[in-house]
Amino acid sequence: MSEIKDYCVIMCGGIGSRFWPFSRKEEPKQFLDFLGVGRSLLQMTYDRFSKIIPKERIFISTNIAYVDLVKEQLPDIEDSNILAEPARRNTAPCIAWAAYHIRNIDPNANLVVTPSDHIILKEGEFQETIKRSLEYTRDNQVLLTLGIKPNRPETGYGYLQVDENIYDNFYTVKTFTEKPELELAKVFVETGEFYWNSGIFFWNANTLISALEKYQPLLVATLQNGEYLKGEEEKDFIEKHFPFCPNVSIDFALMEKADNVHVQLADMGWSDLGTWESLYELSPKDKNKNVILHCGTLLYNSGNNIIALPEDKLAIIQDMDGYLIAEHRNVLIICKKDDESNLRKFVNDARIRLGEDM
Numbered sequence: 001m002s003e004i005k006d007y008c009v010i011m012c013g014g015i016g017s018r019f020w021p022f023s024r025k026e027e028p029k030q031f032l033d034f035l036g037v038g039r040s041l042l043q044m045t046y047d048r049f050s051k052i053i054p055k056e057r058i059f060i061s062t063n064i065a066y067v068d069l070v071k072e073q074l075p076d077i078e079d080s081n082i083l084a085e086p087a088r089r090n091t092a093p094c095i096a097w098a099a100y101h102i103r104n105i106d107p108n109a110n111l112v113v114t115p116s117d118h119i120i121l122k123e124g125e126f127q128e129t130i131k132r133s134l135e136y137t138r139d140n141q142v143l144l145t146l147g148i149k150p151n152r153p154e155t156g157y158g159y160l161q162v163d164e165n166i167y168d169n170f171y172t173v174k175t176f177t178e179k180p181e182l183e184l185a186k187v188f189v190e191t192g193e194f195y196w197n198s199g200i201f202f203w204n205a206n207t208l209i210s211a212l213e214k215y216q217p218l219l220v221a222t223l224q225n226g227e228y229l230k231g232e233e234e235k236d237f238i239e240k241h242f243p244f245c246p247n248v249s250i251d252f253a254l255m256e257k258a259d260n261v262h263v264q265l266a267d268m269g270w271s272d273l274g275t276w277e278s279l280y281e282l283s284p285k286d287k288n289k290n291v292i293l294h295c296g297t298l299l300y301n302s303g304n305n306i307i308a309l310p311e312d313k314l315a316i317i318q319d320m321d322g323y324l325i326a327e328h329r330n331v332l333i334i335c336k337k338d339d340e341s342n343l344r345k346f347v348n349d350a351r352i353r354l355g356e357d358m
Contacts, residue, residue: 004110008059034273062082096223111205296313
């Protein structure tokens, strides 16, 4: 039997609107250096996985509008390893196409699929966790994710409830709930039985496609005829058919439905840098629990804020608690930092009034 090889798919096609006004349609958050380390979130993700998987087996799945940004930031990536989606159809179609594409290259391919906007603080533990997960899916026909112990009731993450212990930190999953309401998230955290779904997935390409055939027949019917195409023929097929894929996340498409979902519980300093609140949780704070990025500040009776302004700005702030104060290019926003639903409304209102490029 031929050797089972590991492949990585990095998803970086989203707009990242929850990090507006820094994250914009023409340059989303994954292409930005949020932490001031000289590398974007995408580059940091690539750096992490290239220590585990050879670069020729790393694929970048992105929107066609960001292909040039990907090439600029990841010059080591071959054009043939960039999967350019002609339309935004969520993570299930993105992952399905990547699985078909890679299985066409290697019929026994073993995959790790990851977002491009995660922060990992424990690099050694991360590498060991990824290697053990890939070994697990080489030997088991399962859909595997990583579970992170929650430290707060977060409504932006999926939650999974662990069930039977297989061995060590590997468990079967009893229930999977995507982005619960706040009250339910509080219950999940209080029980101690629920973990955040990291959004990093592992599976053999054959196992994944079998699950898609069972639970997402419309998605399979849309894409499967393009599996054995290559080069320009595959590109033409995707351009024609991909926009007709159902707009569905992999969580709703498979993880909430399948009966072979497993989890490895992991402690690797993980954070999904999805919102200003998550950046606040991750960042160093002053004595009044303010997070200050880039700019100078004079703060009076103010705490629990996140302040992100241009480096040449001095912010003088009085009597503010729990606010996001951010300026980027032509937008200044001042709002409650943990009110994600209102932030989405502000973004939508700005785009209606001033155009989609806001």
